[in-house]
Amino acid sequence: MPAAEATTPTIRKTALNATHRAMAAKMVEFNGWDMPVEYPSAGGIIAEHNAVRTGVGVFDVSHMGDIRLSGAQALEAVQHISMNDASRLAIGQAQYSALLYPQGTFVDDVIVHRLGDKEYLLVINAGTREKDFNWVRDNTRQFNCRVENLSDDFTQIAIQGPRGVDLLQKVTDADLSGVKFYWVTHGTVCGLKDILIARTGYTGEDGFEIYVPSDEATSAMVWNKVLEAGKEFGVLPCGLGARNTLRLESKLPLYGHEISDTINVWEAGLDRFCKMEKPKFVGRDALEKAKSEGIKRTLVGLEMVERGIARDGYKVLDEGGREIGYVTSGSYAPFLKKNIALAYVPPELAGLGATLKVEIRGQGVKAQVAPTPFYRRPKKAKH
Amino acid sequence: MAYPSDRKYTKEHEWIKAEGKNATIGITDYAQQSLGDIVFVELPKVGAEIAAGKAFGTVESVKAVSDLYAPASGTVTEVNAELATAPEKINKDAHGAWMLKITLKNPDELASLLSAKDYEKFVSEEGGQ
Incomplete structure (x- = not known):
């Protein structure tokens, strides 16, 4: 973990x-x-x-935190510290994004709201409030932009x-x-x-x-x-x-579980929120390199086949019982009425339908790689 | 909550109801409340030996995993199979939804367990329910 x-x-x-x-x-x-x-x-x-x-x-x-960036170069600052493309945001629009370390791993995931012409609000996680604020402040000093911690x-x-x-x-x-x-x-x-x-x-x-x-x-x-x-x-x-x-x-990541300072964007499968066509942002170079090297682990959905609930931190085994990964989050899923989990495993073992095992109290309990998100809300007619 | 006086209780929140050499085991209403929605129960098989004070199974709520501790030693004679598919019965009626029936190895072991009154006092001090 x-x-x-x-x-x-x-x-x-x-x-x-x-x-x-x-x-x-x-x-x-x-x-x-x-x-x-x-x-x-x-x-x-x-x-x-x-x-x-x-x-x-x-x-x-x-308990979620809020950081406001405003001023002449607010957009440049947001672009520099986040992996999604904030230049696409109209006033009043928001996007899922993440703050990355130069290694391409996660400081945190965030929602970026564009509140005004030159005003952005980042909504951040509770456990990373201070870390995020310090990181945003320290990494935007070169821009003409005000950074405020509005968390409280x-x-x-x-x-x-x-x-x-x-x-x-x-x-x-x-x-x-x-x-x-x-x-x-x-x-x-x-x-x-x-x-x-x-x-x-x-x-x-x-x-x-x-x-x-x-x-x-x-x-x-x-x-x-x-x-x-x-x-x-x-x-x-x-x-x-x-x-x-x-x-x-819904397979929404939780900091400290599916994403962390040791997991990169490609491993977490958040590619579609990472805009590599942006010429420069913190973490981009490392991600470019990581992409060319290929990933060693990938986040998959597991559905328990045999009786048992996979929990955070449990080992994932191959069919032969060899340790190949770990569970990042696992629970009984109350709406689906199944036991589900997210886990990091090597990509070659991550095919849909592949049989794996989760070690629960010393026993290998069968699970299957399942499509994610496990749940997708029904599409409604637009208003 | 009034705890039935026809049985004994452990500080780990199991109950045991004995009739001669035979006893029935479950968890208390306080335990089910503390756990929240119970979604999984793992119990030993018929014929298994359980030992007083040692874990004999597991109960899981949505949030928590908890060991079950044997109130007394004995041999499992019956397992409530219904709990495998309907563990929520424990939330609905913890004192009715039994887990195991056992043959007691030594019925005297029950003497050291808590009476209903003492257990009620114990949980009111522990959790203020």
């Missing part, structure tokens, strides 16, 4: 911490944050997961699932039908003016992430109003447990 992140001395809390506790959420430490893993009295992980697949679920994701300014609430749009429309004056997936808008939400509304998420479903002021009273007001508005759609509050199983079914 990748090296552990530097630990944070104190446990941090989001502005909704007391609200979660009042709802009897089960709290766990995640990357230095005291976060709800599930809300047992509301349903628990499986019910939460399926609410997002079939209706709507609401998550507190305020927002309570970020994700409203996810096919009914997410209906829920959010009840509490905002913004016309959500005009906001396409991976686009943003601003509007009044729960009476708060000029709130950033992004049609993004980490669940494999349609949905929104809203960014509201991070004081406790405002955050709790929005959280409660959103849940109230969602009652008619069967909304559930959802914790990090469901967030993890949802992203796993």
